[in-house]
Amino acid sequence: MGDDFYALEEKDGIRCTWKNWPNSKTIATRNVIPIVVLYTPRKSIERLTLVEYEPVFCSKCRCALNPFTSVDYISKAWLCSICLNRNIFPQVYKNYISETNLPSELTPQCSTMEYILPHQVSSPPIFMLVVDTCCSKPELESLKLSLLQVLNTLPSDVLVGLISIGKNALVYNLGWMEGTRSFSFKGDKRYNTQEVKDRLGILNARGPIPDEKRVVVPLGDCEFAITIAIQELKRDPWPVAAGTRALRCTGTALSLAINSLEILHPNQGSRILVFSGGACTMGPGTIVSPDLDEPIRTYFDIKNDTAKYVKTAKQFYDELASQAGNNGHVIDIFSCSIDQIGLMEMRALSEKTGGYIVFSDSFETDVFKKSLQSMFNREETGALKMGFNANIQVFCSPDLKLSAVLGPGNSLSKRPPENNSDPNKRTYLASIDFNTTLAYYWDLAGNELERGRKYEVIQFQTNYQHSSGRLRMRVTTVKFPVADPHVMSHFISGFDQETSAVAVARWAVHKSEVEPTKEVIAWIDRTLVRLIKMFAVYQANAIHTFQLCREFSLFPQFMFYLRRSQLLQTFNVSPDESAYYQTIMQRENVINSLLMIQPALLSYSFDSPQAQPVLLDIASLKSDVILLLDTFFTVLIWHGETIASWKKQGYQEKEEYENFKTLLELPVEDALSIVQDRFPVPRFIETEHGKGHERVLKAKVNPSGGVESGNYFSEAVSLKVFTDSLVQYVIKP
Structure with a gap:
């Protein structure tokens, strides 16, 4: 390159x-x-x-x-x-x-x-917090603590607002200094702009209403009020019957946030941060019914057109995204749930506004906590990034x-x-x-x-x-x-084969939104064959004459890993996960995008004092090495069988094996450096030969054959078979 x-x-x-x-x-x-x-x-x-x-x-x-x-x-x-x-x-x-x-x-x-x-000169930015109170008490307490920590880092001149999600949506009046006051909106109703004006009393025929009724307030003027409001957030009191999901009006709460900002601060820099612990189960934007006997939609349901909420929910969130985007308001989604929350239907909220999506199992994970903190990092001048x-x-x-x-x-x-x-x-x-x-x-x-x-x-x-x-x-x-x-x-x-791989990947992801995966992969194969046929040197039907110059040498393997990546493959991947991966792919730079296509694999051993890049191949899983896998979304450290055995025997704690202790520490330091510098913060995993999370590594490597520490069997096509087939297609007259 x-x-x-x-x-x-x-x-x-x-x-x-x-x-x-x-x-x-x-x-x-x-x-x-x-x-x-x-x-x-x-x-x-x-x-x-x-x-x-x-x-x-x-x-x-x-x-x-x-x-x-x-x-x-x-x-x-x-x-x-x-x-x-x-x-x-x-x-x-x-x-x-x-x-x-x-x-x-x-x-x-x-x-x-x-x-x-x-x-x-414009006004300071606005941050509207939309908080799900239907999650468990430990989850909510963790979320509240994270929000309070973020508020403590914000400049005092930024404007803030607060809305809670439950069976009803509560819009908090942060201009009221004598206690916590909020306006309640029914969760099963969609409110238009005029209704929001009337209910909140934001504007009337005589102009702005008194200060005590403001819902978006400078942080310096309402720091005490919003702190108390967040501290007093309780799990939604509406009872949840056995066999049912919590009643969660995410769509209504989002609509209120967007309408409020459109009325108060149109075309002013604003972020709506949505913290969701589950799917919307009532009102506009419903993803799934409250009945637990009805599972949330899968790819099979979508393919067979039996996912009854998908079309209406997607249309609703698309409209909200356009409304927010037209006013310069961004929507960030923090999806923290073991089950799906409806990211597939809601993805336009992020895509059309340039907002973030953070995807995690819980509000208690480092992925959520560190991502939220790093979102508000500062430049050297002290300004938010x-x-x-x-x-x-x-x-x-x-x-x-x-x-x-x-x-x-x-x-x-x-x-x-x-x-x-x-x-x-x-x-x-x-x-x-x-x-x-x-x-x-x-x-x-x-x-x-x-x-x-x-x-x-x-x-x-x-x-x-x-x-x-x-x-x-x-x-x-x-x-x-x-x-x-x-x-x-x-x-x-x-x-530029790196940029070209990313350009093809972006277009493939774009096509996959409306075309079956098989057709998208077939398009990638046709594109690859045509390109190599154009720029390779060969004689018809003579494999030994085939030559591909170094400027194109990496492109076929980029396409090999793209075809089998989570950007396109839906096997064992939920619709929400796919939406998350694809949305991030369409916004990141070339280097980060390449990691999503072909993850980086580093090897640590006694043979070299520094990490060495190795082939993303099953043959790299040797017993006497430590591997660091970076897929952008996950950073994984893997210990070979011998390394794991030495670690269990405690060799790193003995003075005469100081070099082994150093070897164990190096990949951890590198992994933590990656985690610290990336947004969203990737999931960090440490595993070893034979352990469950080893499957994350094996799912990414090229299945070229057996490995030193044991056989590895896969039905997936190896890179060699793929490239051999490519050459066969190219040299055909």
């Missing part, structure tokens, strides 16, 4: 499937893998230029001034790199600009820079066409202007963080004679609300050279 791929990512937050672009749609189709740009709009860049003034825009297409702009220093004018329109510099630039005195925007190192927009109410506007060369955007948020395309640069194509996100990554799929228009450009230019303009309250714009401009279609080496050297 060329270093320039990583350099572009570090400098601009950009990865692309091809470094050198085709010069026509025909060539682009021939290359099989489409042109896909993966962009991380808030990537942490070491030397990011931060200025406090407005960008200079093209008067025709609104592209911002950038290093690829042509400048006429005599007439003080610049030529737009997108639409080639001639623009005159503002007077403040005319006074000093010269070939030796350039503004930041025109320097090569500032292809990405961020503007703090002056005279545009969150971007609110964002929209990304895309500008491109006239002969480029944006065909699709995959990732969190809502896409809105207006009619493109005559110059075809389509500056009205936007992606709206209610939230972006340092890892939020969107995949832009491009088409080429016209033929070679019509396209005379030597490079293509794309500019991303990301407007968002910083957690400090200030509005910012990050501008990233990149250009890609157009390759000579007759020189195949130009395309080969510019192929």
